[in-house]
Amino acid sequence: MISVVFFMKLLLFFCMFFSSESIPYKIFLSRFFHRNASFVSKNRLIFACNLKNREISEEMFIDIFQNTSCQFTKKLDISWSTISDGLLLSLPKTIEELSLARVKIRFSGNIVSIQNYIKPLLARLPNLRVLDLSFHGLENSDIDFSNFFNRSLGSKIEVFILKNNHLDIQAIANFAHFPELRSLDLSDNSMVSLAEFDFQGLLRDFYFPKLESLSLRNSGMNAIVADNEEYSAFLLSLKKLDLSDNGIRDAVLGSIFETHCSEVFRASGFEFKRQSPYR
Amino acid sequence: MNLSGNHLTGKGMRYLALLPNLTDLDLSNNLIHNFDLDGFGDSAFNKLERLKINNNFINNDVFKNFPAFSELIALDLRDNAMDKVDHRDFIELLCLSRLPKIKNIQLRLCRMQNSSLSLMDASFSALNPDRGEDCFVTNVSRSLNEF
Numbered sequence: 001m002i003s004v005v006f007f008m009k010l011l012l013f014f015c016m017f018f019s020s021e022s023i024p025y026k027i028f029l030s031r032f033f034h035r036n037a038s039f040v041s042k043n044r045l046i047f048a049c050n051l052k053n054r055e056i057s058e059e060m061f062i063d064i065f066q067n068t069s070c071q072f073t074k075k076l077d078i079s080w081s082t083i084s085d086g087l088l089l090s091l092p093k094t095i096e097e098l099s100l101a102r103v104k105i106r107f108s109g110n111i112v113s114i115q116n117y118i119k120p121l122l123a124r125l126p127n128l129r130v131l132d133l134s135f136h137g138l139e140n141s142d143i144d145f146s147n148f149f150n151r152s153l154g155s156k157i158e159v160f161i162l163k164n165n166h167l168d169i170q171a172i173a174n175f176a177h178f179p180e181l182r183s184l185d186l187s188d189n190s191m192v193s194l195a196e197f198d199f200q201g202l203l204r205d206f207y208f209p210k211l212e213s214l215s216l217r218n219s220g221m222n223a224i225v226a227d228n229e230e231y232s233a234f235l236l237s238l239k240k241l242d243l244s245d246n247g248i249r250d251a252v253l254g255s256i257f258e259t260h261c262s263e264v265f266r267a268s269g270f271e272f273k274r275q276s277p278y279r
Numbered sequence: 280m281n282l283s284g285n286h287l288t289g290k291g292m293r294y295l296a297l298l299p300n301l302t303d304l305d306l307s308n309n310l311i312h313n314f315d316l317d318g319f320g321d322s323a324f325n326k327l328e329r330l331k332i333n334n335n336f337i338n339n340d341v342f343k344n345f346p347a348f349s350e351l352i353a354l355d356l357r358d359n360a361m362d363k364v365d366h367r368d369f370i371e372l373l374c375l376s377r378l379p380k381i382k383n384i385q386l387r388l389c390r391m392q393n394s395s396l397s398l399m400d401a402s403f404s405a406l407n408p409d410r411g412e413d414c415f416v417t418n419v420s421r422s423l424n425e426f
Contacts, residue, residue: 217281244305245284250291253282 048075052099056083065092078103079132085112089120096127101161102135115142122148122155129156129180134163140170145177156180158210164188175208182210187217187242215242281305283331289313296323303329307355311335314346325349333357333385347377354378357387 049064056078065073072094079101088105091098098121104111114136122128122145133143143162149155155178167189175181221243280301287309295301304327311332327348337359348354 239300240280240303242281243285244281248282248285248287250287250289250294253287253291253294 047073049073049077051076051078051081053080054082056081056087058084058087061087061090065090074127079134082106082111085117088117089124091121091125093125094127095125097130098125098128099130099132099161100136101132101163113137118142119145119148127156130159130161131157132161134161134165134185136165138162138165138167140167140174143167143171143174145174149177159183161185162189166190180210181208183213184211185213185215187215187219189219191216191219191221212238213240214238216246217242218245221246221248282309284308286310293323300326302326302350305331306335307331307333309335312337312360313341314344324351327351329353331355333359333387336360345377349379351378351381353383353385354381355385357385361386 051064061083073092074094075097076091076095077099079099080103082104083106085105085107088103100114103114105114105117106112114133115138118133145155157178158180160175160178160181160183163185164187167186169191171186171189175184280295280298280303282295283305284307287306289311292306292311292314295304301324304324312335323346325348328350330348330351330353333355334357337356339361341356341359341361
């Protein structure tokens with residue numbers, strides 16, 4: 001099995017080296033080639049770079065992001081890797097998709113939390129559209145951007161993945177600072193109950209105008225109560241909603257979708273013909 | 280919408296029927312034993328295209344009272360409490376009005392034989408009779424007659 005994998009990687013190497021294509025789209029730097037990436041031809045632009053699960057040294061970083069065409073990379077995955085704080089804050093500004101799931105940050109010989117590096121990274125990477133900060137034990141205050149963004153300097157992030165952290169339902173308010181947000185993954189957190197969040201004061205069209213996909217999988221949301229129209233509108237405007245593995249019972253579904261469904265549909269122009277059998 | 284792995288019994292289906300634009304619904308790994316859609320008629324789930332309801336407690340009567348899903352293309356019924364399929368009910372379900380656009384149904388029946396549990400896999404595809412095509416079953420690992 002190992003030899004087959006090695007053969008495939010060797011084949012990939014030769015294909016890239018001798019290919020006549022001038023712009024290969026993606027490069028995977030396996031542990032076999034992690035020594036450096038200088039084999040990449042100078043006239044090639046690398047748009048995606050996979051550096052998962054490895055120790056990213058300064059020499060390797062320079063090789064990849066300064067001496068090769070990887071400096072123009074748009075997609076970078078360094079999840080489960082270890083990287084120094086200086087290198088983390090030196091990532092190319094061209095990056096649009098960044099995975100930092102379970103990444104370890106080395107500072108003065110110690111492994112430190114990513115909490116203090118989130119905002120500097122967002123400031124460093126103005127084109128970031130996809131960000132994965134899963135498996136970091138983040139709490140609500142760690143993603144509080146209330147004093148960071150303003151209306152003239154909003155985030156461009158469209159996909160935010162925050163699986164397996166320590167966020168609760170109040171954290172949803174923090175994402176109001178991401179006007180371009182289309183997909184939000186909060187699975188494996190501790191949402192507990194949406195009822196604890198006051199949607200009355202929120203105008204959905206201002207805060208979550210583009211949100212299409214929301215994952216609340218395995219978040220302990222077994223006591224949801226939809227007691228106002230804003231809440232129902234927020235849920236029903238989604239195209240994709242993941243509530244799996246929450247211990248939800250039938251009555252809870254009723255509280256989510258029945259209470260204000262008809263009103264919401266009428267407000268959105270939907271011709272609501274069916275009536276709930278419980279009305 | 281993904282509601283897999285919860286404690287739904289089937290009564291909650293009527294609430295989901297309130298969602299007008301639902302196209303994908305995953306209800307696998309719940310406690311569902313029937314479809315409770317009384318009061319909605321044939322207009323419920325009228326945009327639903329894919330329904331996963333595998334690994335629940337649906338029994339042999341499911342095809343007798345199966346709701347009409349006018350746009351349903353794929354149905355996953357594997358690993359429920361069915362141990363046989365009535366040929367007539369099944370063909371009616373596939374070809375007549377209740378699932379007019381169905382293309383794929385996945386079944387895995389559990390049958391008690393000699394006090395031991397055996398599994399049978401079957402995958403069915405049907406053509407659309409509205410287009411003048413005959414209704415028949417293809418890609419079958421076991422013939423319907425065996426049921």
